[in-house]
Amino acid sequence: xxxxxxxxxxxxxxxxxxxxxxxxxxxxxxxxxxxxxxxxxxxxxxxxxxxxxxxxxxxxxxxxxxxxxxxxxxxxxxxxxxxxxxxxxxxxxxxxxxxxxxxxxxxxxxxxxxxxxxxxxxxxxxxxxxxxxxxxxxxxxxxxxxxxxxxxxxxxxxxxxxxxxxxxxxxxxxxxxxxxxxxxxxxxxxxxxxxxxxxxxxxxxxxxxxxxxxxxxxxxxxxxxxxxxxxxxxxxxxxxxxxxxxxxxxxxxxxxxxxxxxxxxxxxxxxxxxxxxxxxxxxxxxxxxxxxxxxxxxxxxxxxxxxxxxxxxxxxxxxxxxxxxxxxxxxxxxxxxxxxx
Amino acid sequence: xxxxxxxxxxxxxxxxxxxxxxxxxxxxxxxxxxxxxxxxxxxxxxxxxxxxxxxxxxxxxxxxxxxxxxxxxxxxxxxxxxxxxxxxxxxxxxxxxxxxxxxxxxxxxxxxxxxxxxxxxxxxxxxxxxxxxxxxxxxxxxxxxxxxxxxxxxxxxxxxxxxxxxxxxxx
Numbered sequence: 197x198x199x200x201x202x203x204x205x206x207x208x209x210x211x212x213x214x215x216x217x218x219x220x221x222x223x224x225x226x227x228x229x230x231x232x233x234x235x236x237x238x239x240x241x242x243x244x245x246x247x248x249x250x251x252x253x254x255x256x257x258x259x260x261x262x263x264x265x266x267x268x269x270x271x272x273x274x275x276x277x278x279x280x281x282x283x284x285x286x287x288x289x290x291x292x293x294x295x296x297x298x299x300x301x302x303x304x305x306x307x308x309x310x311x312x313x314x315x316x317x318x319x320x321x322x323x324x325x326x327x328x329x330x331x332x333x334x335x336x337x338x339x340x341x342x343x344x345x346x347x348x349x350x351x352x353x354x355x356x357x358x359x360x361x362x363x364x365x366x367x368x369x370x371x372x373x374x375x376x377x378x379x380x381x382x383x384x385x386x387x388x389x390x391x392x393x394x395x396x397x398x399x400x401x402x403x404x405x406x407x408x409x410x411x412x413x414x415x416x417x418x419x420x421x422x423x424x425x426x427x428x429x430x431x432x433x434x435x436x437x438x439x440x441x442x443x444x445x446x447x448x449x450x451x452x453x454x455x456x457x458x459x460x461x462x463x464x465x466x467x468x469x470x471x472x473x474x475x476x477x478x479x480x481x482x483x484x485x486x487x488x489x490x491x492x493x494x495x496x497x498x499x500x501x502x503x504x505x506x507x508x509x510x511x512x513x514x515x516x517x518x519x520x521x522x523x524x525x526x527x528x529x530x531x532x533x534x535x536x537x
Numbered sequence: 538x539x540x541x542x543x544x545x546x547x548x549x550x551x552x553x554x555x556x557x558x559x560x561x562x563x564x565x566x567x568x569x570x571x572x573x574x575x576x577x578x579x580x581x582x583x584x585x586x587x588x589x590x591x592x593x594x595x596x597x598x599x600x601x602x603x604x605x606x607x608x609x610x611x612x613x614x615x616x617x618x619x620x621x622x623x624x625x626x627x628x629x630x631x632x633x634x635x636x637x638x639x640x641x642x643x644x645x646x647x648x649x650x651x652x653x654x655x656x657x658x659x660x661x662x663x664x665x666x667x668x669x670x671x672x673x674x675x676x677x678x679x680x681x682x683x684x685x686x687x688x689x690x691x692x693x694x695x696x697x698x699x700x701x702x703x704x705x706x707x708x
Contacts, residue, residue: 202548202565202611224609231568231607232588244565246612273601277664297677298662299655300589302601303608435676532669 197231198240205245208252208376208408214245216378216406223247223408225269226304228296229312237322238313238329253307253410256281262416265374268307268409272296272362275306284419286528287446290427291365293531297436307409310363310373310389313400314356314466315438317341327353328397343504344440347512348496349465354397355502358390358467359438365427367468368444368460369418377407386412390467400466421446421458426522426529428515429462434534439463441512443519447483454478454487459495459520464512471495483524485517492516550614554579555623565611570594572610573620581621581650585679592678595651596620602658604677621650624657632698633657636691644682652678656692660699668693 203221205211215221220242224230233239247253253269256278264281275281276292296304318324318336325334337345337355345355363386371386390401403409424447431437442462448455457478461469474495481487492513499509518536522528527537547562554577563572570587573579573596582605585593589604596605597619605618625631633656636642643649655678665671671689680688 197566200565202609204612204614224612227609227612228589228604228607231609234566235588244609248612277662297592298659298674299592299595299602299604299677300607303603435673532667532673 197234198237200241201243203243203245204249205247206249208250208410211245211247211250211408212377212406214243215408218243219405221245226271226308228300228304229308233313233320236320238320247307247408259413259416263414263418265411265413266306267411268305270306272301272304272306272309273298275362276301284422285365285369285414286422287369287425287427287444288362288365288414290425290528290531291361291442291444294427294429294439294442295361306362306412309360310409310412311401311403312359315359316345316356319356328356328393328400331396331398338502341504342502344438344463345502345505346465347499347501347505347508348461348469349392349467350500351393351395351397353395354393354466356393356397357463357465358400359463360468361427361429361439361442361462363390364442364444364460364462364468366412366414367470368446368458369414369421370458371418372413372415373409374411374413375403375407376410377404379404381410383413386468387470393466397466420448420456424449424523424526426519426527428519428522428529428536430511430515441508441515443512443515444468445516445519445523447478447520447523449483449524452482454481454483454524457491459491459516461495461512461516464499464508469495471497478520483520485521488517488520489513491520548611550611552610552613552615553617555619561610563610565609567610568606569596569598569608569610569613569618570605573605573618579620579622583647583650585648585651590679591648591651592655593648593651595654595678597654597658600658600661602655602677619654621654624653631657633660633691633695636694637688640687640691640694641684642687642691643680643684648678648680648682652680652688656688656695659692660695665692666696671696 222241224244225247254267282289318326324336373384373389429439429442439462444460446458457475474491477491549562583593585591587606589607594606665674
């Protein structure tokens with residue numbers, strides 16, 4: 197690890213002011229991703245601003261519209277085992293429990309989950325070129341070993357994927373990210389929070405200099421998806437592995453017809469992958485394989501696999517159909533029995 | 538407010554380790570794992586991968602199981618840490634330590650302190666009943682010797698003992 201100075205923030209304003217005045221500063225909370233990256237010297241902050249004493253970033257609370265607000269410092273475990281969240285947004289519960297391990301979930305925070313970096317091998321290896329780590333240095337994954345990489349929304353500079361499970365569910369549930377910064381507070385819709393790599397792959401999200409995630413909120417109406425949902429995660433081993441492909445699927449059914457649908461993919465792009473057209477293609481239709489396959493084809497349209505990850509296109513198509521089938525039948529993927537029913 | 542510049546004086550923190558209040562001064566880049574093993578000579582907690590992947594470094598921080606290799610020690614100011622040394626020693630073993638012996642739940646033993654800290658937390662958390670659930674919620678602890686079936690046996694034994702105690706108390 198590089199040498200750095202340490203500042204324990206006493207207030208949110210104090211943290212923002214440190215970030216603003218020192219471009220080499222980074223914020224730390226759970227540390228599970230940042231400390232790891234510092235050990236690899238992928239991240240070399242000049243100063244760490246410790247957010248963990250800021251009580252205003254803690255706690256899970258109910259909102260006036262019947263939704264929930266999750267503070268940025270709330271550990272993943274507390275999200276996973278909150279009974280109110282499990283009742284209103286079980287898709288989120290399932291997605292959080294599909295990621296990492298109990299020890300990591302106890303430390304990793306909600307804000308940190310949003311801001312974690314890609315697990316692309318090349319990003320994590322300072323001996324190789326990476327436009328995300330060092331803009332302009334090139335991309336080791338394009339033409340390299342790219343089995344785990346993106347098939348959608350990538351650029352000629354970066355084919356990394358966003359590694360989160362939680363964010364796939366938050367995207368599907370149309371969550372909102374509350375941030376605070378030098379210019380005050382603002383709210384960002386979840387689909388606008390992360391971004392595609394384009395020609396600035398070093399930017400994972402749309403946060404501005406000095407901004408800090410304060411909370412994530414879920415609208416009351418997103419709880420209408422609490423009956424028919426699933427989070428289906430496909431990976432190289434059955435636990436504690438990042439997704440090759442994951443699907444967050446949620447439906448509102450009116451008899452056998454689909455009244456509303458949400459569909460988001462993880463493991464395939466630089467951000468959770470959603471398309472309104474794919475969801476609109478489900479609305480008003482009878483729940484069934486033909487309809488689900490059509491939605492999968494729309495969501496995967498334009499997929500551009502690389503040398504080692506063409507399998508992801510077929511895997512994703514089948515996973516989407518399977519997930520929508522599970523959601524329609526109200527039989528979400530089991531968290532402990534990993535057989536795919 | 539705790540602050541340090543690179544190369545400047547160490548930062549003082551107060552930390553409770555296995556019930557004992559300690560005042561230590563450290564550089565901000567010291568991990569909790571290195572503080573325990575190097576500075577405090579509590580070598581029961583093991584360093585495996587040092588990247589949060591193997592679970593050998595698992596300790597309890599304010600009762601929650603955490604990978605100590607990914608925690609900066611300076612951020613633990615005011616917290617209570619329990620390591621394997623604080624769980625049981627010699628003839629005073631925790632029921633899960635006893636179950637590990639009875640079930641032969643280890644071979645080389647390197648992962649065992651982390652497995653036991655993690656298993657104790659799993660039992661306290663109360664989210665696992667079946668073997669599948671125990672396996673899923675012990676996924677953060679790797680055993681290169683492959684003693685997994687016996688580790689699950691040991692944890693299940695203590696879960697059954699506990700539920701027996703709860704049943705007796707209720708009757």
